[in-house]
Amino acid sequence: MKCYNAYENGNMKEILGETLRPGGFSLTDKSVQFCRLEPKDAVLDLGCGMGATVGHLYLRYRIKAVGVDPSEKLIGYAKEKYGFADFVIGTGENIPFSEDSFNCVFSECTLSLMEDTDAALKEIFRVLKRGGWLVISDVYAKNPGLVKGMGGIPFNTSMRGLHDLKYLEEQLKIAGFNIMHFEDCSGLLKSLMAQVVFSYGSMGAFWNKVTDNCEDVCKFQEILKACKPGYFLMITRKGDSDYE
Numbered sequence: 322m323k324c325y326n327a328y329e330n331g332n333m334k335e336i337l338g339e340t341l342r343p344g345g346f347s348l349t350d351k352s353v354q355f356c357r358l359e360p361k362d363a364v365l366d367l368g369c370g371m372g373a374t375v376g377h378l379y380l381r382y383r384i385k386a387v388g389v390d391p392s393e394k395l396i397g398y399a400k401e402k403y404g405f406a407d408f409v410i411g412t413g414e415n416i417p418f419s420e421d422s423f424n425c426v427f428s429e430c431t432l433s434l435m436e437d438t439d440a441a442l443k444e445i446f447r448v449l450k451r452g453g454w455l456v457i458s459d460v461y462a463k464n465p466g467l468v469k470g471m472g473g474i475p476f477n478t479s480m481r482g483l484h485d486l487k488y489l490e491e492q493l494k495i496a497g498f499n500i501m502h503f504e505d506c507s508g509l510l511k512s513l514m515a516q517v518v519f520s521y522g523s524m525g526a527f528w529n530k531v532t533d534n535c536e537d538v539c540k541f542q543e544i545l546k547a548c549k550p551g552y553f554l555m556i557t558r559k560g561d562s563d564y565e
């Protein structure tokens with residue numbers, strides 16, 4: 322199915338700012354501290370969008386991250402704004418780097434957009450060094466049974482791929498990751514939705530804007546509401562638990 326990438330729409334940036342997700346850099350900063358990342362660490366921002374996290378990691382921590390995203394348009398903005406960093410076109414399912422390249426991979430509100438999560442987790446495992454970190458902040462469904470109803474929605478937003486947390490935990494374990502930290506951050510999503518309603522009048526008006534009035538917006542909204550979306554931070558680590 323050909324999907325409309327809602328993140329390329331200017332209204333997304335207007336409401337979300339440069340970080341195209343809830344919470345700005347708050348969860349990024351928490352993760353840098355949790356993983357004790359340092360300037361010597363090699364970091365990948367998978368689904369970097371306009372490059373905000375890559376820029377932030379360097380300007381605040383002197384950590385040189387590389388950004389990967391499938392959108393030429395968003396990668397174009399990133400290159401223009403953060404000329405000091407590297408940005409490459411690619412997807413989570415096919416990461417354009419060799420094995421054991423990174424100490425940490427950030428997937429900030431992007432795993433939910435990937436067509437094949439298992440393939441993406443395999444790829445992340447491959448490019449991470451032993452003991453490397455995978456930081457996931459993303460949307461989930463408190464009623465995960467209803468998410469399959471989103472199948473035919475023809476625009477690409479994280480909200481179409483709300484995680485089933487139990488299933489994601491299993492997928493991570495099978496892929497070889499240990500979960501080191503979990504935090505429910507649904508308050509950040511709630512604040513963002515309140516901000517959207519304040520700015521656009523309703524969630525429906527917002528979705529119409531960012532999808533150029535796609536006819537499926539009503540159906541999407543109905544299913545979304547019934548799924549009861551939440552937001553989480555999960556920090557995982559590659560390998561057995563015998564690293565230092």
Ligand SMILES: C[S@@+](CC[C@H](N)C(=O)[O-])C[C@H]1O[C@@H](n2cnc3c(N)ncnc32)[C@H](O)[C@@H]1O
Binds near residue numbers: 340
């Ligand atoms: C919610 S935005 C988050 C962007 C960025 N991580 C941030 O926090 O600002 C989702 C991003 O995932 C990208 N994306 C979509 N499908 C992807 C895939 N298969 N692999 C990697 N990134 C993908 C989109 O182009 C978009 O830039």
